[in-house]
Amino acid sequence: MFIDTAKIYVKAGDGGNGVVAFRREKYVPRGGPSGGDGGRGGDVILKVDANMSTLMDFKYKIHYKAERGEHGQGSNKFGRDAEDLVIYVPPGTIVKDAETGEVIADLVENGESFVIAKGGRGGRGNAKFASSVHRAPDFAEKGEPGEERWIILELKLIADVGLIGFPNAGKSTLLSRMTAARPKIANYPFTTLAPNLGVASFGQSSEGSFVIADIPGLIEGAHEGQGLGYEFLKHVERTRLLVHVIDMSGFERDPLEGFYAINQELASYSEELAKKPQIVAANKMDLEESRINYEKVKPLLEKEGYNVIPVSGATGQGIRELVQVIAKTLSSIEKPEAVKEVESIKYTLEDEKPFSIEKGGHVFYIRGKAVERLVAMTDLENESAVKRLQRAFKKMGIDDALKAEGIQPGDTVKIGNSEFYYVE
Template sequence: MFIDRAKIYVKGGDGGNGAVAFRREKYVPRGGPSGGDGGKGGDVVLMVDSGLSTLMDFKYKVHYKAEKGEHGQGSNKVGRSAGDLIIRVPPGTVVKDPETGDVLADLVENGQTFIAARGGRGGRGNARFASSIHRAPDFAEKGEPGEERWILLELKLIADVGLIGFPNAGKSTLLSRMTSARPKIADYPFTTLSPNLGVVDLGTGEGRSFVVADIPGLIEGAHEGLGLGHEFLRHVERTRLLVHVIDAAGLENDPIEGFHVINRELREYSLKLSQKPQLIAANKMDLPQARENYERIEAAFKKEGFEVMPISGATGQGVKQLLLRIQQILSKMPETVETEEIKEYTIREEEPFKISKGGQVFSVSGSLVERLVAMTDLENESAVKRLQRTFKKIGLDEALKKKGIKQGDSVKIGDVEFYYIE
């Protein structure tokens, strides 16, 4: 099964907790703090694997979580950082924010990586909080929570040539003639329900081979998602050359009119897509109707500036000449793969906090304050006092007063609820 779209949840590993410890040495009755820092949580990393060609694996597994960092220990021992969780994806995978549609990464080259969710940093041990005033801190930080989010994966096939045309124009039969690919072929609309790839090898010389993608048949209204339009048009975007396969026999529709219908769909979906170079393959020339129509077809397209080549996918007539012509055109075109424009993205908010009120409860949100609470040991009085000082320092106390908070009102930050005391 060919899967080219998947939505997955990724979470970086939480950082390890810092340790609270004190030196215990002979003849040193009051040793200083010696709690070590926690280790960093693992990142969730997407990596391109050229051996993959589908997003099938993500149909069966949706949640991906990296490991947590180890906790710090006494004697200033730092916890071990967790290894990254590597998720392998096929070349041509586009990573998007499912809510905004922003492109976060476009992974096209083997080995290329993208950090989908960063692991949290390790919490600082109590040795890190020692100062000339506070020489024996009895608290440490908890590990920072790892980033978490949903991401959308979309696969756009990377091929040199895309075969386009109406259903039953003969693209799959032509692909099987052009390459060693053996697509499933039958006689009904939407014969091909997933793109097929094949490699054409014209010899041992450099530049004598190229990749062909049979893009499933398009219909009128495809740019609006009719049929499976959006699912298929996406795969045409990366191709360098389009070979427009038409049924020259006109068994189901007029080949010239059908050509313009498909090109209108390309234009409505993407102007850039409609501007790609096209070579017309007039197929089914083994049928008498096609031979009768060919002169009219060639004249009409030649007038519009298109090159037409007569072929028969069924008998192999003209296929060799078509391949040589494709290779000639490709040799004069750049080999770079067109990639998406990347949206610079950070999961962290720029504002330190936001306050909203519901009854007697003041809800405070924001990555900064939520992270401060998550990294505080709320059962440790010294740690809580430090948190209160930090809130005051970043202006949260003053902001709550301006919102009208009163003694005894509740303040909710993340999953934790506090009572406000002046």
């Protein structure tokens, strides 16, 4: 089964906590602070593996969590950084934020990687806070929480050849004839609800092969999202060559009318898609009606520059010739360089606002990565650490901003998962 979408949860590792420690050595009555820093939490990294072709693995495992960094120790010993968690995805995977739908990354090339969730920084031990004024700090930082998010993985099928045509045109049968693929086949619309992949071979070398995708059938109005609409069209965008399969029997629709209807849908969706080279596979030639229609249709399509190959998925007639024509056509089409739909989002601190304030009655919500990170890394059970946090708030301008918003003593201030009561 071909899985082309998956929703997963990723959680980067938290940073290890810094530690409060002091030197305790013989003949050193007033040893200084010696608490070491915590280690960095592991990142969650998406990496392209060319050996993968589906998102099947993500159907069975949804949650992915990297390890946290090791806590610091006394004697200025730093905690060990955690290993990154690498999640392998097939080429052509688009990554979206599940909450906003925003495209985060477009992963195409083999070996390409992207950090989808950054591990938290290790907290600083008390040795880092020593100064000429504070010679014996009795607090340390907690590790920074690792990033977490739900993401959607969407696989845009990357194949050399895409089989297109109306439902029941015989695409799945042709795929099974040309390759070792065994798609589910039946005589009703939308038998193929997801793309099937197959590899057709010719010649003796491994280079003499190409990947064919049997893509879900199309109906009029697909470019507007009707039927399988977008699901069909998005999968043919990265193919190099289209094989247009026509049911020449005319039992369900006139072969020429069907041919032009499909091409109109392609053009309505994307001009670039409509310009892709096409080979016409005149299918079901084992039927008398098909042979009669073929004599009428072939000269008309050839006059427009199309190469029309008579085939029969039922008997195997013309399959070898079709494979040879496809291979010859592909040899004249350069493989396109990997094209990204979007540039991957980069992690930047420069673009962050220090904080923002939203008021809801007597509750003031302070949001911003910098301030939320500061609170998350503060040991709120430690009086010295809380005083340092208060000084940081004042330096950042939070106190003045809250007063400007009309905060009163006793009002509630919420930052991340922490809650405070405002006191002058």
